Amino acid sequence: MAEAVHSTTEHPASAHAALQHHFENMEQQREAGTLGMWIFLVTEIMFFGGMFMAYILYRSYNADAFAAASNALNVKMGFANTIVLICSSLTMALAVYYSQVGKRMMIVVMLILTMILGTTFLVVKAFEYYDKYEKNEIPGRLFPSRPFKWGEAGHGSPAKEPARDGSTERNPQSVQTGQEQKPDTNLASRVEMFFFIYFAMTGLHALHMVIGLGMLIVLTIMAWRNRFSPEYHSPVELGGLYWHFVDIVWIFLFPLLYLLGAHGVSGGGH
Amino acid sequence: MSEHIVSKTIYFLIFGALMVLTVVTYWVALYDFGAMNVVIALAVAVTKAVLVVLYFMHVRYSTRLTKIVVIAGFFWLSILVVLTLSDYFTRPATSGVGGVPASTGTR
Numbered sequence: 001m002a003e004a005v006h007s008t009t010e011h012p013a014s015a016h017a018a019l020q021h022h023f024e025n026m027e028q029q030r031e032a033g034t035l036g037m038w039i040f041l042v043t044e045i046m047f048f049g050g051m052f053m054a055y056i057l058y059r060s061y062n063a064d065a066f067a068a069a070s071n072a073l074n075v076k077m078g079f080a081n082t083i084v085l086i087c088s089s090l091t092m093a094l095a096v097y098y099s100q101v102g103k104r105m106m107i108v109v110m111l112i113l114t115m116i117l118g119t120t121f122l123v124v125k126a127f128e129y130y131d132k133y134e135k136n137e138i139p140g141r142l143f144p145s146r147p148f149k150w151g152e153a154g155h156g157s158p159a160k161e162p163a164r165d166g167s168t169e170r171n172p173q174s175v176q177t178g179q180e181q182k183p184d185t186n187l188a189s190r191v192e193m194f195f196f197i198y199f200a201m202t203g204l205h206a207l208h209m210v211i212g213l214g215m216l217i218v219l220t221i222m223a224w225r226n227r228f229s230p231e232y233h234s235p236v237e238l239g240g241l242y243w244h245f246v247d248i249v250w251i252f253l254f255p256l257l258y259l260l261g262a263h264g265v266s267g268g269g270h
Numbered sequence: 271m272s273e274h275i276v277s278k279t280i281y282f283l284i285f286g287a288l289m290v291l292t293v294v295t296y297w298v299a300l301y302d303f304g305a306m307n308v309v310i311a312l313a314v315a316v317t318k319a320v321l322v323v324l325y326f327m328h329v330r331y332s333t334r335l336t337k338i339v340v341i342a343g344f345f346w347l348s349i350l351v352v353l354t355l356s357d358y359f360t361r362p363a364t365s366g367v368g369g370v371p372a373s374t375g376t377r
Contacts, residue, residue: 030273035336042343049347053354060358075296082292090285093276093326100275237328244326248319254292255311259299263307 018232030234037238041245048249051201055256058193065190067261069150072137073198074128078258081124082250088117089247096240099223099233107223107236114243115216118209125206132195139195148195150188198257205253208246215239274331284325291318 011019016026023029059066095110132138136149219239222228228236295314299307324330329340 027273031333031336034332035339038336038339038343042339042346045343045347046350049350053350056351056355057358079292079296083289086285086288086292089288089322089326090281093281094278097276097278097281100273241327244322247326248322251318251322252315255295255299255315259296259311262296262299263302 016231026231030237033234033238034241037241041241044245048201048204051197051204052252052256055197055201058197059260062190062193065187066194068187069191069194069198070258070260071262072135073258074131075258075262077124077128078254081121082254084117084121084124085247085250088114088121089244091117092240092243095219096233096236099228099236100230102228102230104223104226104228107228108220111216111220111223111236115213115220118213118216118243122206122209122213125202129199132199137195139192139199148188148192150191201253201257205246205249208249212239212243212246215242274328276325276328276331280325284321287321288318 011021019026019029023032091110091113095107095114098106098110133143133146136146138146139148141147216239219236222235291314295311298310298314303310323340329337
């Protein structure tokens with residue numbers, strides 16, 4: 001192919017069927033695809049980055065409310081989902097591996113496993129969201145019959161969570177250096193802000209999961225039809241990049257959203 | 271093909287490391303280290319992210335151009351965070367963020 005460098009509009013018949021006319025060879029095509037995918041992922045970093053920025057700001061101003069609200073999330077479900085996502089990243093990575101060595105059935109198996117794990121994540125997330133709905137912890141008035149409520153007896157109140165080290169629990173309000181002690185309405189509005197950020201970030205993440213699952217369906221069909229080979233498997237590779245990126249977002253979301261107050265509300269001062 | 275194929279062994283090793291670090295991040299959060307809780311949580315999360323980027327996403331074996339794009343992406347994100355925080359953290363303590371009162375309800 002080196003002799004035919006500048007007659008690139010037509011490849012010889014021996015070239016791979018998937019080679020597009022504007023690329024010299026399969027390797028150049030693959031590297032260009034990887035670069036393009038990463039440029040897309042950088043825009044995604046910025047997309048999520050703006051939300052992480054909002055999170056950092058609001059949390060730094062409302063550490064006590066964020067710790068209290070974080071305790072209202074289901075840590076077990078969040079932890080389980082983290083494990084599920086890491087497993088799905090492994091199966092996705094293995095799907096890429098089997099596409100590189102050209103084992104068609106193993107690609108299909110790994111992609112299907114990845115889809116099962118991704119669906120498991122979304123189902124758990126749906127249970128969590130429904131729990132928030134039942135407890136009136138959906139921020140704003142999205143459901144007119146269930147406006148946001150916080151701090152009433154029975155659920156979600158910061159006092160419900162016992163301090164695990166046995167120390168006497170401090171009133172979260174006293175952590176603040178407020179000149180006037182405002183009652184719960186202030187805390188509730190600041191807790192509501194946590195839930196706005198929680199739903200925006202996990203919702204955007206879940207949307208990416210749904211898109212990822214759609215992508216996996218297409219990849220599975222392509223793998224089933226034997227479209228991939230050691231020479232051509234960029235779709236699996238690039239799909240893997242996307243899936244791992246979504247996993248990374250969750251790697252940050254889990255500790256930042258679920259574990260703020262796990263050591264007791266008294267630690268809300270950081 | 272000059273493409274580097276990451277072995278299954280490495281994938282499983284990274285997977286194990288990610289699992290261990292997930293348990294670590296949960297376990298550490300149960301104890302009160304004051305301001306260090308955030309630092310530890312972020313350090314663990316960044317370590318996990320770097321492992322995923324380098325091995326699962328093959329950046330360690332990618333072209334230099336790809337590496338530069340990845341690094342530039344996270345560098346630009348750090349510009350967003352550092353410049354924004356240098357603004358907010360040098361403001362008077364009483365001002366809140368975006369309409370939500372910080373603590374005293376002055377807005």
